[in-house]
Amino acid sequence: xxxxxxxxxxxxxxxxxxxxxxxxxxxxxxxxxxxxxxxxxxxxxxxxxxxxxxxxxxxxxxxxxxxxxxxxxxxxxxxxxxxxxxxxxxxxxxxxxxxxxxxxxxxxxxxxxxxxxxxxxxxxxxxxxxxxxxxxxxxxxxxxxxxxxxxxxxxxxxxxxxxxxxxxxxxxxxxxxxxxxxxxxxxxxxxxxxxxxxxxxxxxxxxxxxxxxxxxxxxxxxxxxxxxxxxxxxxxxxxxxxxxxxxxxxxxxxxxxxxxxxxxxxxxxxxxxxxxxxxxx
Amino acid sequence: xxxxxxxxxxxxxxxxxxxxxxxxxxxxxxxxxxxxxxxxxxxxxxxxxxxxxxxxxxxxxxxxxxxxxxxxxxxxxxxxxxxxxxxxxxxxxxxxxxxxxxxxxxxxxxxxxxxxxxxxxxxxxxxxxxxxxxxxxxxxxxxxxxxxxxxxxxxxxxxxxxxxxxxxxxxxxxxxxxxxxxxxxxxxxxxxxxxxxxxxxxxxxxxxxxxxxxxxxxxxxxxxxxxxxxxxxxxxxxxxxxxxxxxxxxxxxxxxxxxxxxxxxxxxxxxxxxxxxxxxx
Numbered sequence: 001x002x003x004x005x006x007x008x009x010x011x012x013x014x015x016x017x018x019x020x021x022x023x024x025x026x027x028x029x030x031x032x033x034x035x036x037x038x039x040x041x042x043x044x045x046x047x048x049x050x051x052x053x054x055x056x057x058x059x060x061x062x063x064x065x066x067x068x069x070x071x072x073x074x075x076x077x078x079x080x081x082x083x084x085x086x087x088x089x090x091x092x093x094x095x096x097x098x099x100x101x102x103x104x105x106x107x108x109x110x111x112x113x114x115x116x117x118x119x120x121x122x123x124x125x126x127x128x129x130x131x132x133x134x135x136x137x138x139x140x141x142x143x144x145x146x147x148x149x150x151x152x153x154x155x156x157x158x159x160x161x162x163x164x165x166x167x168x169x170x171x172x173x174x175x176x177x178x179x180x181x182x183x184x185x186x187x188x189x190x191x192x193x194x195x196x197x198x199x200x201x202x203x204x205x206x207x208x209x210x211x212x213x214x215x216x217x218x219x220x221x222x223x224x225x226x227x228x229x230x231x232x233x234x235x236x237x238x239x240x241x242x243x244x245x246x247x248x249x250x251x252x253x254x255x256x257x258x259x260x261x262x263x264x265x266x267x268x269x270x271x272x273x274x275x276x277x278x279x280x281x
Numbered sequence: 282x283x284x285x286x287x288x289x290x291x292x293x294x295x296x297x298x299x300x301x302x303x304x305x306x307x308x309x310x311x312x313x314x315x316x317x318x319x320x321x322x323x324x325x326x327x328x329x330x331x332x333x334x335x336x337x338x339x340x341x342x343x344x345x346x347x348x349x350x351x352x353x354x355x356x357x358x359x360x361x362x363x364x365x366x367x368x369x370x371x372x373x374x375x376x377x378x379x380x381x382x383x384x385x386x387x388x389x390x391x392x393x394x395x396x397x398x399x400x401x402x403x404x405x406x407x408x409x410x411x412x413x414x415x416x417x418x419x420x421x422x423x424x425x426x427x428x429x430x431x432x433x434x435x436x437x438x439x440x441x442x443x444x445x446x447x448x449x450x451x452x453x454x455x456x457x458x459x460x461x462x463x464x465x466x467x468x469x470x471x472x473x474x475x476x477x478x479x480x481x482x483x484x485x486x487x488x489x490x491x492x493x494x495x496x497x498x499x500x501x502x503x504x505x506x507x508x509x510x511x512x513x514x515x516x517x518x519x520x521x522x523x524x525x526x527x528x529x530x531x532x533x534x535x536x537x538x539x540x541x542x543x544x545x546x547x548x549x550x551x552x553x554x555x556x557x558x559x560x561x562x
Contacts, residue, residue, distance in 0.1 A: 006299045015296035016304065018287045018389055023297065024367070025430035026307035032376070057431070058438060082376065086305070095313070095363065095393050097430065097437035097461060108299055112376050136417030136481070137453050140435055148429035149306035149378065150338070154421055156378035157339060172418050172453070180378060200417070 005078075005111040010070050016108065022088030025097065026147035028105070029053040030086045033071070034243050035114065038079035039278055040071050042242060045205035050087065053144035059089055059105050067107070074111045082243060084110040086147070118244075122267065125250030125259045126165035126239070131155045131180070134172045137199035145202050155180045165247065166239055168231070171200050176226040179239055182247075183207035187236035187262045191220035206240040213269045219262065236260035245270055286359075286392040291351055297389065303369030306378065307428035309386070310334040311367045314352070315524050316395065319360035320559055321352050323523060326486035331368065334425035340370055340386050348388070355392045363524060365391040367428070395524075403548065406531030406540050407446035407520070412436045412461070415453045418480035426483050436461045446528065447520055449512070452481050457507040460520055463528075464488035468517035468543045472501035487521040494550045500543070517541035526551055 006014055021027035031046045040046070047064055054061040067085070074083060086108040089099055133155040141148065155167055166179040176195045178184055183204040185194045192214050197203055214221040224230075231237070237249040237257055246267045248259040287295055302308035312327045321327070328345055335342040348366070355364060367389040370380055414436040422429065436448055447460040457476045459465055464485040466475045473495050478484055495502040505511075512518070518530040518538055527548045529540040 004300065008299065014299055016299045016301075018289065018295055018297045018391065019285065020297075020304065021434075023301065023304040023369075023389075024311070024428070025434050026428055027431060027434050030305070057435075084376065088304075095365065097433045099434070099438070108304075110299065133421055134419065136419035136422070138415065138417035138432065140414055141417070141431060146431055147305070147307055148431045150308060150422060150427055150429045151419065152378045153302075153306050153308050153380070154338070157380070 005074065007070060007074065007109045009107050010066070016106070017091045019091040020088050020106065021090065021092050021099065022086065022106070022147050024092060026149070027057070027099075028086060028088035028147045029057065029059070030084060030145055030147060032242055033083040033085065035075055035079070035081045035083055037278055038072075038075045040075070040083060041274060041277065042205045042209060043068070043071070045208055046085075046242070049145060049203060049205060050085070053146060054087070054105070056140070056144050057089075057146070058101075059087060060102060062087065062105055062107055070107065070109055074109055078111060080114045082112040082114045084112065086110070088147070121165065121247050122245065123259070125248035125257070127163055127251040128166045128168055128179070128237075128239070128249045128253070129159055129164050130253045131158055131167035131169045133158065133169065135169050135177050135200040137172050139199055142200050143197050143203040152180045168252070173199070174227060175199075176228070176231065177201040182239040182241040182244065185210065185238050185240065186226065186230055186234035187260060188234055190262060191222070192262070193222055193224045193226060193230065195226050196223045204241055206242050206245065209273065210240050210246065210266055210270065213266060213273060217265070217269060236263045238263045238266075286355065288351060288355065288390045290388050291347070297387070298372045300372040301369050301387065302371065302373050302380065303367065303387070303428055305373060307430070308338070308380075309367060309369035309428045310338065310340070311365060311426055311428060313523055314364040314366065316356050316360070316362045316364055318559055319353075319356045321356070321364060322555060322558065323486045323490060324349070324352070326489055327366075327523075330426060330484065330486060331366070334427060335368070335386070337421070337425050338370075338427070339382075340368065341383060343368065343386055343388055351388065351390055355390055359392060361395045363393045363395045365393065367391070369428070402446065402528050403526065404540070406529035406538070408444055408532040409447045409449055409460070409518075409520070409530045409534070410440055410445050411534045412439055412448035412450045414439065414450065416450050416458050416481040418453050420480055423481050424478050424484040433461045449533070454480070455508060456480075457509070457512065458482040463520040463522040463525065466491065466519050466521065467507065467511055467515035468541060469515055471543060472503070473543070474503055474505045474507060474511065476507050477504045485522055487523050487526065490554065491521050491527065491547055491551065494547060494554060498546070498550060517544045519544045519547075
């Protein structure tokens with residue numbers, strides 16, 4: 001397992017300008033991409049979210065060809081990896097929040113070792129708690145994967161129990177949003193529901209993939225305003241993100257849950273989907 | 282006027298680790314400090330806010346002696362300057378929001394040229410608009426000057442009219458909060474009011490100074506929940522921050538305001554206060 005390798009704007013580097021607006025303001029975006037067999041999984045969805053984020057932040061979108069070439073190059077030496085792609089608005093010319101229009105994005109690509117998947121978590125499920133921190137609501141920043149992640153840092157530190165895999169978070173208004181690093185789905189009477197993310201949260205690429213697979217399988221799947229009652233009434237709960245895929249929740253805040261048929265069905269469909277995607281070369 | 286000079290942990294540098302958690306998550310704090318005659322103005326207030334921020338983020342507070350020494354050294358070659366002090370949680374060991382407890386803060390000190398004060402703005406006042414972006418509410422992050430500043434970047438870009446000095450912002454709940462880079466005071470019947478900042482906004486060091494000067498002068502000054510009606514009824518409005526001091530508002534969203542006696546009285550008291558502080562050497 002190698003240490004982290006880093007490229008900035010396509011060149012090997014280990015440091016970034018101390019004037020970078022990503023550092024000063026969190027003025028940028030990121031994607032965390034699971035890679036296997038030298039291939040970046042769900043790359044079109046990652047790139048589409050990055051484009052949406054760039055549009056929202058008024059950040060020029062890097063050429064897709066450039067991003068794909070740099071990703072491919074990063075995976076040559078290490079085909080099993082996690083890539084983190086960060087885009088920032090580059091270096092600030094002076095102080096202050098204003099920026100010159102059209103300043104191209106700076107690309108940071110970091111390659112991390114990919115830890116082996118945890119079959120116990122995928123099969124038997126994970127234990128989850130309810131977070132105390134409430135997420136602030138801002139439609140201007142909701143959905144995109146921007147670099148302002150202090151809420152997640154603070155929520156993550158609420159629990160240092162290694163046996164607890166994730167904390168589910170609510171918005172300031174009391175709506176269920178997501179985990180600190182995952183999206184959440186509830187199953188009731190065979191139908192799926194996942195929180196709407198218009199006011200906070202990140203639109204996960206795995207969330208979109210699972211929703212699409214559900215619809216293709218004829219499973220009712222909707223985005224909804226969800227709260228504690230919905231959690232209490234859920235027959236199955238599972239978490240998604242680009243790295244874990246689907247992890248069933250086997251315990252939520254002390255309540256035991258069984259790993260149910262819908263969750264397992266979607267895990268099988270996801271495995272097929274990723275295998276098909278990989279087969280396409 | 283020199284270009285920007287940068288020190289990281291006391292050493293001249295121009296780049297920071299690409300693994301810095303300030304870049305990845307905005308996991309850190311900053312202070313922007315006006316410096317004159319080789320002296321950092323309102324430094325005890327800046328350091329106190331930094332301590333409050335460190336406590337909130339569970340970030341070890343750097344030794345005050347170290348910070349003061351590095352600030353003094355930075356001002357030796359350029360006694361008239363703006364210093365920006367950034368603290369981050371240093372480099373991440375791996376991916377993810379969790380951090381090892383007690384990881385010392387990384388100190389970035391940036392020295393910028395200080396532009397000459399704008400007497401027209403201080404005397405005749407500035408033009409201000411109402412921002413469209415609503416600030417998300419999160420008591421866990423309110424008050425401190427953390428590095429998650431995308432809301433300010435987005436609010437700042439709403440207006441590129443150089444004749445407009447600032448945008449006043451409201452919270453998601455509709456309360457007046459502050460400008461994008463300043464606090465705001467309203468005067469009515471001789472009394473001062475400034476927005477409460479329990480749910481969003483930054484507790485400015487100049488805001489605290491002005492409030493203290495007002496109280497010392499026997500002027501009623503309170504923090505309050507304020508809204509558009511309070512703005513409409515205000516007889517005087519002024520902005521504060523560490524660099525501008527007090528700027529009267531002479532126009533708010535097309536409504537003309539006069540530079541009133543309370544604002545001018547506090548400007549005089551502030552000038553005396555800063556002169557006394559400087560005289561203390």
